Amino acid sequence: MFMTEPRHEPTPTSAPPQASAPPQASAAPQSPATPLAPETQHVDQPGVGNLLLPSEGSAEGTPLAALSIRGLAKRFGEKIAVDGVSLEVPAGSFYGMVGPNGAGKTTTLSMATGLLRPDFGTALVHGMDVWKQPLEAKKLMGVLPDGVRLFDRLTGEQLVTYSGLLRGMDRDVVGSRVSELLAALDLEADAGTLVVDYSAGMTKKIALASALIHAPRLLVLDEPFESVDPVSAANIRGILESYVSSGGTVIVSSHVMDLVQRMCSHVAVVAGGRVLAAGSVDEVRNGSTLEERFVQLVGGGHRTEGLEWLRTF
Numbered sequence: 001m002f003m004t005e006p007r008h009e010p011t012p013t014s015a016p017p018q019a020s021a022p023p024q025a026s027a028a029p030q031s032p033a034t035p036l037a038p039e040t041q042h043v044d045q046p047g048v049g050n051l052l053l054p055s056e057g058s059a060e061g062t063p064l065a066a067l068s069i070r071g072l073a074k075r076f077g078e079k080i081a082v083d084g085v086s087l088e089v090p091a092g093s094f095y096g097m098v099g100p101n102g103a104g105k106t107t108t109l110s111m112a113t114g115l116l117r118p119d120f121g122t123a124l125v126h127g128m129d130v131w132k133q134p135l136e137a138k139k140l141m142g143v144l145p146d147g148v149r150l151f152d153r154l155t156g157e158q159l160v161t162y163s164g165l166l167r168g169m170d171r172d173v174v175g176s177r178v179s180e181l182l183a184a185l186d187l188e189a190d191a192g193t194l195v196v197d198y199s200a201g202m203t204k205k206i207a208l209a210s211a212l213i214h215a216p217r218l219l220v221l222d223e224p225f226e227s228v229d230p231v232s233a234a235n236i237r238g239i240l241e242s243y244v245s246s247g248g249t250v251i252v253s254s255h256v257m258d259l260v261q262r263m264c265s266h267v268a269v270v271a272g273g274r275v276l277a278a279g280s281v282d283e284v285r286n287g288s289t290l291e292e293r294f295v296q297l298v299g300g301g302h303r304t305e306g307l308e309w310l311r312t313f
């Protein structure tokens with residue numbers, strides 16, 4: 001239900017990240033063009049197998065995986081945005097993807113959902129190859145991309161209705177689901193307003209409704225809570241939690257560590273286009289808070305030197 005690819009270039013696939021060979025699908029692929037990750041950790045999840053290394057799964061991906069990402073890579077000119085990311089997202093999990101600005105989260109999710117063609121790697125949704133079997137894979141997915149334009153000259157109600165009809169759903173079913181979604185997301189009063197006149201948070205919510213209308217098995221949500229007010233965020237969390245408890249799988253990218261720690265069962269920490277750690281939230285945070293662990297893994301910390309000119313009053 002989106003008009004264009006995200007803010008990325010269409011498909012500059014000509015130049016691979018490394019001279020001739022694709023990057024290895026591994027926890028921390030090495031590339032001379034990208035600095036080494038400060039620390040690399042690999043966490044096993046009992047019961048669902050290795051969540052990070054793809055080598056143990058079958059060619060079709062791990063049977064339990066709702067999403068199986070293998071060695072995804074993307075470069076924009078000289079910039080390697082994603083450098084061989086591999087992840088297994090277990091079916092029925094609430095999976096968070098966290099990372100600093102520019103880590104490659106949006107680029108990874110865009111490639112995994114068929115919005116941006118990878119230079120290398122594959123993405124399987126419940127065993128369906130997103131790039132080789134796009135229709136089958138996309139039927140199973142609901143996607144809330146970041147920074148993609150909607151058909152904003154439609155009203156909110158028309159946009160969600162259109163999403164359902166485009167997916168071949170029965171008009172009556174679409175009608176009743178649209179009403180329920182607009183009510184659940186507190187958009188009833190603005191159902192007849194053009195999306196172009198929506199606030200940022202309202203736009204996020206109507207895009208989420210469009211992603212939910214066909215009751216997908218996998219939801220991929222890029223920063224779903226950004227700009228959303230606390231009451232709506234709590235409503236969205238409730239919707240997602242009940243969706244997961246009924247067997248659906250959610251992947252969210254977020255910068256809010258506390259939210260990811262409370263809401264998600266699993267998490268991947270991404271930086272510099274690579275996965276630094278992945279597994280259950282408890283395993284990844286390893287006794288610390290997720291925020292502390294994130295800072296430890298990603299490095300950086302607070303820089304207080306400089307900016308003296310801001311402290312002159």
Ligand SMILES: Nc1ncnc2c1ncn2[C@@H]1O[C@H](COP(=O)(O)OP(=O)(O)OP(=O)(O)O)[C@@H](O)[C@H]1O
Binds near residue numbers: 007079080100102104
């Ligand atoms: N179309 C593009 N052209 C050039 N560089 C791009 C393009 N899209 C992304 N990048 C670069 O790729 C890197 C990863 O960007 P991406 O948007 O995937 O990061 P992110 O983790 O989603 O960041 P944020 O948390 O800030 O949203 C960044 O360095 C970004 O500048």
